[in-house]
Amino acid sequence: MSTNHPGHPGGHQPYPRPYLEPAANPTWIGRVQPGNYQPAPGNPGTLPRQTWAVPAAQPRRSPGTLPLLLAGGVLVFGSLLLVVPFLLGNTGITGFVVGFVASLIPLSVVLLTVRLIDRWEPEPNRLLWFAFTWGAAVSIAGTLLIQPVFALAAPTTSEEAFTYFMATVQAPIVEEFTKSLGLLLLVLAARKYFDGPVDGVVFAFTIAAGFAFTENILYFGREIASSSDPGTDLVRIFILRGVMSPFAHAIFTGTTGLIMGFAARRWHSGYAVLAFFIGLLPAMFLHNRWNSMGQDFLVDYFVVQVPIFLVAALGIIFLRLAEGKLTRQRLLEYARAGWFTPAEVEMLATTRGRRQAIRWAASRGRAAQMRAFIKGCTALAFTRQRILSGRDVPVHQHDELEHLRAIPALRAAVLT
Known part of the structure; x- marks a missing residue:
């Protein structure tokens, strides 16, 4: 089913707000307010079609960084x-x-x-x-x-x-x-x-x-x-x-x-x-x-500072896991709109899946192309997160279309 929103390829009306897909908030790291939610733009062709219409109006670009x-x-x-x-x-x-x-x-x-x-x-x-x-x-x-x-x-x-x-x-x-x-x-x-x-x-x-x-x-x-x-x-x-x-x-x-x-x-x-x-x-x-820390430096170091370091390390690991969950959910939304297969989403959303994909691609001389595909898909997922967060939506919708335009070519570079 195509779930496009106005201004995106296909042009169908979105679900009435505040519709929010099940599991659209995978963790607290990626919370989305229902009022900001927009279905992913649909793929007007079939995988791996590489061209589609682009909206005539594009937002004004900033000078960047x-x-x-x-x-x-x-x-x-x-x-x-x-x-x-x-x-x-x-x-x-x-x-x-x-x-x-x-x-x-x-x-x-x-x-x-x-x-x-x-x-x-x-x-x-x-x-x-x-x-x-x-x-x-x-x-x-x-x-x-x-x-x-x-x-x-x-x-x-x-x-x-x-x-x-x-x-x-x-x-x-x-x-x-x-x-x-x-x-x-x-x-x-x-x-x-x-x-x-x-x-x-x-x-x-x-x-x-x-x-x-x-x-x-x-x-x-x-x-x-x-x-x-x-x-x-x-x-x-x-x-x-x-x-x-x-x-x-x-x-x-x-x-x-x-x-x-x-x-x-x-x-x-x-x-x-x-x-x-x-x-x-x-x-x-x-x-x-x-x-x-003074004369009791070693005591303070092992009793206070080492636990703080371990808590920081565990916190970073947790944040990384949350990034994977967020990537999986956002790419699933694109998969339902026709941009990815479920197998691709599972591959892209875990460290193990990415490593296996790179090893498989390396056996065919396509490791660099697979890394580019993974990087592009991850950027697409996080761009969608910015859109759903309500941040600079027109600018990020333009970035979203640019990523979607590139994804089929990145995929084709791996498979050919």
């Missing part, structure tokens, strides 16, 4: 003019080089994790680069500029009291604020790609990875430059920061990204700003708790 990337590039360049001399002044050239190389190890661990989280519906590389450079340069520069204000308010009764204040008050507030500003810019200027909690976690982890990378250069390089036993002290600080806590900043900022991602599900710029400030609270709290 180009303004964000240009502004980000300018900010990064200006920030490096402040950050690089600061690092060299504290580490020296030798310390800087050693710190840079050593910092690549924990950075690789975090970015590999980001890649694993982001594999289901990958974010554009240009936005991930924006997030990383924001964390590595802009947020560091912002921290350096704001720190002196807090230093004026810090207690001066002793060096210990001053250091403790800067570590437990200044660092959590300033660092989380400057890192999360990048998240706010992404959700406001690239909201097409920032539309759920997984996106929030991915962008937050990437920003935090950049921040920790630059901070590690400082810490590692400073041990080389100022220690009487640089080798031993470098190993000690590397174990602490590179082995025991490579995800510390990621988890802090990840809480902000998670909350902002949930707010992005029901788009409104006011929700984004409110979620930004709400999300800062747990991030600052976790950062404060980490920096407050």
Whole structure:
């Protein structure tokens, strides 16, 4: 049965609102209000027909993420003019080089994790680069500029009291604020790609990875430059920061990204700003708790910090499973409209099914084509989710038609 809505191929009337297909809300991650629900546009031909009519009226396209990337590039360049001399002044050239190389190890661990989280519906590389450079340069520069204000308010009764204040008050507030500003810019200027909690976690982890990378250069390089036993002290600080806590900043900022991602599900710029400030609270709290660990560091680490890490890991796994359920439901709706077979939906909606499909395609020399087909179908499912969420519906309906136009060709590339 064709279940098209006006303006889409076929032109049949939709079911009367607030009709909502059974199981259209597979989990809380993809809730759809009945008033926003629209049946999927029907396929006017039979599988695998590759052409169909396109509506004459198309919405006006926005400049996309180009303004964000240009502004980000300018900010990064200006920030490096402040950050690089600061690092060299504290580490020296030798310390800087050693710190840079050593910092690549924990950075690789975090970015590999980001890649694993982001594999289901990958974010554009240009936005991930924006997030990383924001964390590595802009947020560091912002921290350096704001720190002196807090230093004026810090207690001066002793060096210990001053250091403790800067570590437990200044660092959590300033660092989380400057890192999360990048998240706010992404959700406001690239909201097409920032539309759920997984996106929030991915962008937050990437920003935090950049921040920790630059901070590690400082810490590692400073041990080389100022220690009487640089080798031993470098190993000690590397174990602490590179082995025991490579995800510390990621988890802090990840809480902000998670909350902002949930707010992005029901788009409104006011929700984004409110979620930004709400999300800062747990991030600052976790950062404060980490920096407050003193003589009982190992006890606090294993009793408090390790469980927090495990809860974060389980939460990310749950979000990934929810993404699969969401993909399955949205593609089932397209299957009922004639775009996919049930077998294709089952293959596309599970990690195991995707792996088997890629292995089968690889045996025929079509692995790259199968990956492109999977990526296109996943993008289609999430585009439909944006439509059903009521976010920028005309723009995303245009994107939906573009995806539908491409799907038959992507399928044919695998099968031929």
